[in-house]
Amino acid sequence: MLPPVYSPKEIENDVFRLWRDNRIYEKLKERKGKKFYFVDGPPYTTGRIHLGTAWNKVIKDTILRSLRMRGFSPTDTPGWDMHGLPIEVKVEQELGFKSKRDIESFGVEKFVQKCMDYALRNKDMMTEQFKALAVWMDWEKPYMTIKAEYMNSAWFAIKKAHEKGLLERKKMVVNWCPRCETALAEAEVEYADREDPSIYVKFRLKNGGFVLVWTTTPWTIPANIAVAVNPNLKYAKVRAFRNGSPEVLILAESLLDVLAKGYETWEVLETFLGKELEGIEYEHPLAEEIPYQANIRHRIVLADFVSAENTGCVHVATAHGVEDFELGLKYDLEVFNPVDDRGIFTEQAGKYAGLNVREANEVIIEDLLKKDLLIAEEKIFHRYGHCWRCKTPIIFRATEQWFIRITELKEKMLEEIEKVQWIPEWAGSARFRDWISNAKDWCISRQRYWGIPLPIWICEKCGKMKVVGSITEVEWKDDLDLHRPRIDAVKFNCDCGGVMGRVKDVFDVWFDSGVASWGSIGYPLKSEKFDLWPADFITEGHDQTRGWFYSQLGASLICFDKAPYKAVLMHGFTLDEQGRKMSKSLGNVVEPEEVISQIGIDCFRLYVLSSAVWEDLKFSWEEARNVLRNINILWNTIRFAHTYMSIDRFKAGKEVDLSLEDRWILSRLERFNKEAVSAMERYQLHRVVKAFFEFIIEDFSRWYIPLIRSRVWEEAESKRKLSAYETMFRVLDKSLRIIAPFAPVLAEWLYQNFVKSFRDTKESIFMEEYPKADEDLINEELEDKMKIAKAIVEAGNSARSKARIKLRWPLREMIVETKIKGLEVILDVILKQSNVKEVKFVENFQKELIIKPDFKKIGPILKGKAKEFAEFVSKLKEVPEEMEFEGVKLGKDCLIVEERIPEGYEFAEFSGGRVYINTQLDENLLREAYAREVVRRIQQMRKEMNLNVEEFIVSYVEIDPKLLEGWIEYVKNETRSRELKFANAEGYVKEWEIEDLKIRIGIRRWI
RNA sequence: GGGUCCGUGGCUCAGCCUGGUUAGAGCGUUCGCCUGAUAAGCGAAAGGUCCGGGGUUCAAACCCCCGCGGACCCA
DSSP, X not given: OOOSSOOHHHHHHHHHHHHXXXXXXHHHHHSOOXXXXXXXXXXXXXXXXXXXXXXXXXXXXXXXXXXXXXXXXXXXXXXXXXXXXXXXXXXXXXXXXXXXXXXXXXXXXXXXXXXXXXXXXXXXXXXXXXXXXXXXXXXXXXXXXXXXXXXXXXXXXXXXXXXXXXXXXXXXXXXEETTTTEEEOGGGEEEEEEEEEEEEEEEEBTTSSEEEEEESOGGGGGGOOEEXXXXXXXXXXXXXXXXXXXXXXXXXXXXXXXXXXXXXXXXXXXXXXXXXXXXXXXXXXTTTTOGGGGGOOOEEEEOTTOOSSTTSEEEEOTTXXXXXXXXXHHHTOOOOOOBOTTSBBOGGGGXXXXXXXXXXXXXXXXXXXXXXXXXXXXXXXXXXXXXXXXXXXXXXXXXXXXXXXXXXXXXXXXXXXXXXXXXXXXXXXXXXXXXXXXXXXXXXXXXXXXXXXXXXXXXXXXXXXXXXXXXXXXXXXXXXXXXXXXXXXXXXEOTTSOEEEEOOOEEOHHHHXXXXXXXXXXXXXXXXXXXXXXXXXXXXXXXXXXTHHHHHHHHHHHHHSSXXXXXXXXXXXXXXXXXXXXXXXXXXXXXXXXXXXXXXXXXXXXXXXXXXXXXXXXXXXXXXXXXXXXXXXXXXXXXXXXXXXXXXXXXXXXXXXXXXXXXXXXXXXXXHHHHHHHHHHTTOHHHHHHHHHIIIIIIIIIIXXXXXXXXXXXXXXXXXXXXXXXXXXXXXXXXXXXXXXXXXXXXXXXXXXXXXXXXXXXXSGGGSOOOOOOGGGOOXXXXXXXXXXXXXXXXXXXXXXXXXOOTTSOEEEEEEEESOOOGGXXXXXXXXXXTEEEEEEESSOOOEEEEEEOHHHHHHHHGGGHHXXXXXXXXXXXXXXXXXXXXXXXXXXXXXXXXXXXXXXEEEEETTEEEEEEOOOOHHHHHHHHHHHHHHHHHHHHHHTTOOTTOOEEEEEESOGGGGTTXXXXXXXXXXXXXXXXXXXXXXXXXXXXXXXXXXXXXXXOO
């Protein structure tokens, strides 16, 4: 016997033990199958997996398992992304550090070691969490971005970039985190709302008047070099009055309303296009506070990016804005950067030296006010970039950085993504395409410690550069760690006689994972697996559009001029029930462990795999638990099959005569199989899960099993029984194999405890082949017929319900009124499921039409003759389309037609017609009904007594024996009563009510 | 401002790729039923302008266009 209730925990223990003790995964790994190169997108070693990571790995595992069953030997190396700022920040927090200085004084070597320990510890914890999801990957041999061999793959790429002229060092304005003191990539900037000042400042023009600018970053004013206007926008020179005194100002004509912020009235003196303003010089507003500004000639310049917003005049600080910087290149403006790595003003900033830029905001506003240059000061709530790890607001800063010239690769990238299969299609053709089209050069250098060191050496004497493409060039041996600071000690001799030292930077961590498609197989240090490249398949969340999908494509184009993957499945995000992101601050985080412990691994997997992968998944406990109910139904069907097959020592695989319902369920099975295979090939995992439950619940549990129940209860070697067993077995055996990749633990357990009992099996269900559909068994006509049978039975039940007659009470006849032919084949099915003695199919069931005139309609037309018309109508036997009465033509809408069905019948509609039931019960039917009522109650009592299904009893029924006349044997048979006595109840006694009749029933074990 | 996705009963979703019965599930509500696979299950009822508008078509939840609302990404 199977346990009566599905309890995931025990099953999981059993199966994990089986897999471990018999080394199932390892054995599968030894099999030589067709090659399939899958690359795992490495999760970052943060320490805990969240629902999204769990979902991600479950998708991967499902696909890997299905590939193995389909005869492939997929690569299943898990990856770990272990470098970078997030870990540095965590370690800094643990050590209580505030800035890079703390790290330097602590010692870089010790710090890096701490980072490594942290990453390794987290990797181990997360490995256990993934294993607990029944994810089969090669956990013993993962790829790690911190291994020298892997770092070598990145060096290889950078050397390639250098050879192709795609690596360059240039001064650029970058996103800069003043806390982490490093440049950040676009992908490392997180946008969040924040409040900033919004100020309107006037810059005094040398030839009189002012130009009005607007900014949200007062701290950039000390670095102001120019003011930009749009050459094609109309500007106005106005005379504005404040407290009665006039001032002349220039701003965009369409934006004059902003003057209301600081002036009472104004008048336009003249208008002109922006281009006429080019070259006009002005005085820096803080020239007195910042002596350095005296060296600079400030002037108005032209820029297309200036839009008609705020004042239409943009303050340009070449060191603090990307567009500003580029504009500076065009006009050959000076790049004046008075802000240091920590976001603190340098000596060059004069009065502001030593102030943090955010603190400086206030001081600067104050100074502008004193000089009467501030028109208005407001607050603005806007999206602003923050460091992805420490949440500090970023600043823009011009620095020297190393770049990959992605802009030169753009065209090729767009070309390459067209060759990739995207699931869904728009992930590539729209979303990714859009991202690439907007791509900028990739800043790959970080001024940090925990990362792959940039393999660039520069001669201290002549400035010559050497890019190292392999760790073998730095005399690497197995045990040598290549992280900072050790690598910093490596020097090369320059041809000029000088010494080359390494650039101190490390790689942007996104570059690490970008080389995964060859780094994970050790290329180029090892090349034996490189023939696998490029990847056949990868899958990650939609956030990886700008992350891993992109970094891999860029790195791969540098090295190999083609895309590193052939197919990409993009999945969604996990959100909370209301569709919000899960976050600690909202307190709505659901831990995968918690879910697993509550509903089990398989239930969790089936739940997350049942919604469309590319859509966001709103996690709902209720929905997840619903899946448990479905699993329970599957469990119950298997328990049913198992119970009887075991009693009869059934062995599968014998020739049997299949009956109608057997052939039907097998047809449904093959159809499901066909659907599953086609969905699987298109990575439409949710369709497989949906189809599975629909088949098991709708077809197998609700329809097939009730149909064969009586066959299963037949004694001895009944052929009908054996064919039912064989059919059930085929259905379950195949269904389990189809769903095994999705619900591996459950499928394995049922394979071991159900399938194995009735046929020779392999060691594990995962050594079986994924089933192929046998399309010859699909019988469309039979399926259609059965659909009709279902509809008829349902209509019959509905008619019963109207007549208030329980299904347990047999009925004499059912008349099916329909034009559909050839329903005789389903006669038995209907008889059985409707509990009727006879079923007739007719085209027209006799019924009486009652035709009355619609007085409301005919009254106005026929007036006084209406009564005569009523007489005429009463003689009609059928409804005419049209009639003529006393020379007036009348349509059938003048008639009200009612149907009267014969006395003693009730009906209900179905898609092909109507079903009538005869509601008259005669003596014999009544006795049968009573017999069934008694049986039902005795069965209930047997169950309450916990009797074995096969055990015999003696029954006592306090009822007039006449009521059961002719049905006594039936009752004894059904209830396994050796004796049925109409006497005072003994043993386990209960009182019952059948309709209005009160009876006492007693049963006891037969000894 | 640009791009993408989503919008289907009270709620959560499937169906859309590949147009074709009466648009399906689950949850919830009400009323019934069934049961030796039932710690279960099943049915019925109520509940739908398939976001709105236009187009293509014999036929549109589905394909196309224009809006509206929400989410995400970018500027």
